[in-house]
Amino acid sequence: MKKLVLTLVLTCISTMIIAQKTNMTPERLIKLGRVSGKGISKDNNHVVFGVSKYSFTTQKKTNTQYSVDIDGGEVKKITIKESHLHDKSISPNKKYKIIVKNEKLQKVSGSDFHPDITNSNVMIYDALNYRHWDSWEDGTFNHIMYRSASDKKAKLIDIMKGEPFHSPQKPFGGSEDYLWSPDSKSILYVSKKESGTAYTISTNANIFQYELATEKTTNLTKYNKGYDTSPAFSSNGNLAWLQMKRDGYESDKNDIIVRLKGKDINLTEAWDGTVNSFLWAKNGKSIFFVAPVLGTVQVFEIKIASSSKKIINTPRQITNGQFDVYSIIGQVDHKLAVLRRDMNHAAEVYSLDIKSGETQQLSHVNDKVYAKTNLGKVEKRMTKTTDGKQLLSWVIYPPDFDPNKKYPTILYCQGGPQGALSQFYSFRWNFQLMAAHGYIIIAPNRRGMPGYGVEWNEQISKDYGGQNMDDYLSAIDDISNENYVDANRLGCIGASYGGYSAFYLAGKHEGRFKSFISHDGIFDWRSMYGTTEEIFFPAWDLGGAYWDKNNKDAQKAFNEFNPTTYIDNWDTPILIIQGGKDYRVPIGQGLAAFQAAQLKGIKSKLIYFPEENHWVLNNQNSLIWQREFYRWLKETM
Numbered sequence: 001m002k003k004l005v006l007t008l009v010l011t012c013i014s015t016m017i018i019a020q021k022t023n024m025t026p027e028r029l030i031k032l033g034r035v036s037g038k039g040i041s042k043d044n045n046h047v048v049f050g051v052s053k054y055s056f057t058t059q060k061k062t063n064t065q066y067s068v069d070i071d072g073g074e075v076k077k078i079t080i081k082e083s084h085l086h087d088k089s090i091s092p093n094k095k096y097k098i099i100v101k102n103e104k105l106q107k108v109s110g111s112d113f114h115p116d117i118t119n120s121n122v123m124i125y126d127a128l129n130y131r132h133w134d135s136w137e138d139g140t141f142n143h144i145m146y147r148s149a150s151d152k153k154a155k156l157i158d159i160m161k162g163e164p165f166h167s168p169q170k171p172f173g174g175s176e177d178y179l180w181s182p183d184s185k186s187i188l189y190v191s192k193k194e195s196g197t198a199y200t201i202s203t204n205a206n207i208f209q210y211e212l213a214t215e216k217t218t219n220l221t222k223y224n225k226g227y228d229t230s231p232a233f234s235s236n237g238n239l240a241w242l243q244m245k246r247d248g249y250e251s252d253k254n255d256i257i258v259r260l261k262g263k264d265i266n267l268t269e270a271w272d273g274t275v276n277s278f279l280w281a282k283n284g285k286s287i288f289f290v291a292p293v294l295g296t297v298q299v300f301e302i303k304i305a306s307s308s309k310k311i312i313n314t315p316r317q318i319t320n321g322q323f324d325v326y327s328i329i330g331q332v333d334h335k336l337a338v339l340r341r342d343m344n345h346a347a348e349v350y351s352l353d354i355k356s357g358e359t360q361q362l363s364h365v366n367d368k369v370y371a372k373t374n375l376g377k378v379e380k381r382m383t384k385t386t387d388g389k390q391l392l393s394w395v396i397y398p399p400d401f402d403p404n405k406k407y408p409t410i411l412y413c414q415g416g417p418q419g420a421l422s423q424f425y426s427f428r429w430n431f432q433l434m435a436a437h438g439y440i441i442i443a444p445n446r447r448g449m450p451g452y453g454v455e456w457n458e459q460i461s462k463d464y465g466g467q468n469m470d471d472y473l474s475a476i477d478d479i480s481n482e483n484y485v486d487a488n489r490l491g492c493i494g495a496s497y498g499g500y501s502a503f504y505l506a507g508k509h510e511g512r513f514k515s516f517i518s519h520d521g522i523f524d525w526r527s528m529y530g531t532t533e534e535i536f537f538p539a540w541d542l543g544g545a546y547w548d549k550n551n552k553d554a555q556k557a558f559n560e561f562n563p564t565t566y567i568d569n570w571d572t573p574i575l576i577i578q579g580g581k582d583y584r585v586p587i588g589q590g591l592a593a594f595q596a597a598q599l600k601g602i603k604s605k606l607i608y609f610p611e612e613n614h615w616v617l618n619n620q621n622s623l624i625w626q627r628e629f630y631r632w633l634k635e636t637m
Helices: 002-020 026-031 196-200 367-371 431-436 454-458 467-479 497-506 525-531 536-542 552-559 563-569 587-599 619-636
Strands: 034-040 046-055 060-069 076-078 096-104 140-148 178-180 186-191 206-211 217-219 228-233 239-243 255-260 263-266 277-280 286-293 296-303 324-332 335-342 345-353 359-361 378-384 390-396 407-413 440-444 485-495 515-519 574-579 604-609
Touching (some): 046 345, 140 186, 255 286, 407 497, 485 497, 525 536, 574 587, 574 619
Parallel strands (some): 407 440
Antiparallel strands (some): 046 060, 060 076, 096 140, 206 217, 239 255, 324 335, 390 440
8 A cells, every 4th residue: 555655656746747847948048058168177187167158137148167077076166267277378388378469450441541531431442351251351360479478568479470361260260270389489370371352262271380489480281272270289299180172162071180200191081071170189199089970970089100101090980879079178088078969958068988988977057957848859860862862861859749640840951051960959040949839840961961971061062952952852751741740831941051942942842831931041142152251162162153154063053053043933931030240141142032022922021130140149139039930930830
């Protein structure tokens, strides 16, 4: 009898706990803690990480630092000073410190050219690169400088004096773009030393070495015409970096190069994949790196040859699972500290056993929130493509999924276009939040994504409206055969290239979809080519300029693959979102698409964020984005 009573009590408690769970909401999503890795403490035993949180009450962010032992245990709140992290800006001999400072080198403003007119608001340019990402060029350049580490008032020495080039690179370069040599005699830094129009059509960033004693600068990667980035020295003084070979191709295969005895060895040349980032092993005998593989991001290790002879080494995959290990914080003995996430959970800090691949969660920033949140199932789905290949898609189901019911279903189109659709966790395009609103989401790893070999990754270039669009339609058609999918309530959404996909499919979907959402999408390739800032991107992926009548690839892209070509077929409700400071996909794209939809009498809405760039970064704006997003889907599906 006592056992029966105890069982009933436990059952009631369990039922109450389950009943207390609720679905994800926009407010809950935005308030989640966002975890970032800071490094390994000087005692070589603790992982230091930061947590950023937003409060709707104060409308402010808080940033807090924590420390935890690599083997787990108590998480302690600290300050960065208390953690005694290694400061890479300080030279190994402790004598010097690197400082990054802006230098005004070019005239741009009206008052620069006409000093007597002090209240003008004019910008004057005689070459391209007049704006980048979300900022207009003002004639200033990021420069690497150094001074005495002990004297803050000591003279700053500009190692790029007078050069109209950036280091760290704009718009996203940071401390990974510079480092000291082990002997403290030189500074290595990354810069794309191209100016004006040449800057916009090239990806030729190189690694330069500045000698403090002689003030001489040497280009260490002059032979390579693509990206050379992220230089790092091993414990035994060998230099490694990431390299793309082809100039103008921003999504080229990213390889790890190691310089051994004056000879450069491509460690991953024979490996059919692309590297995101890497970390030297403590002993200098191998390199750990993260890379996309089959819809996830995993950790690999590759051994370093003992000589400069060309030896083909095969990377060893350390981790394997339905998650992303997207960043390595550092190494402590036989373990790595990493950031891990999946489509149900934001990033947390984990320890990773290098030999076994086992992971242990170290931080628990959002555990309590998820314990109160109903989470839907995420699973792989394989579909045969129109050219006979296998297409992996992630399918996300509502938390209370019932296969006997029918659900509206959304096709998610990834941006990039050559970005991995892995187990990422977005604070805007959040699949769990979509599922919590009662939608099934299918997210295909269509052509053009890394993780399936270089050929699969590169196929999309010069074929923007081709096979990858067929992949999208194959995926949505396949899942629409399931009894639990309401084939009369299908939607298509995406941002950037995903937004282009929505615009393109709006004229090609043949009645499949009931609703479209395009965020910062390309609507007209001619206008895009004439107003975007990094010209190398459309020049490579489209094949050339629209005025080049003899270029078959370009003519196909600007005509057959242009959403405006099929505007006559538009007949479906469409929501258009546009950032005012998006100079990658400028404002004219969204405005032109909205104007076309309105003039054609199609139900449409424009959401314009004047101060946002290609993303939505302000939390108040993000909440409005979420509310309008789901309001639109409810109205149209």
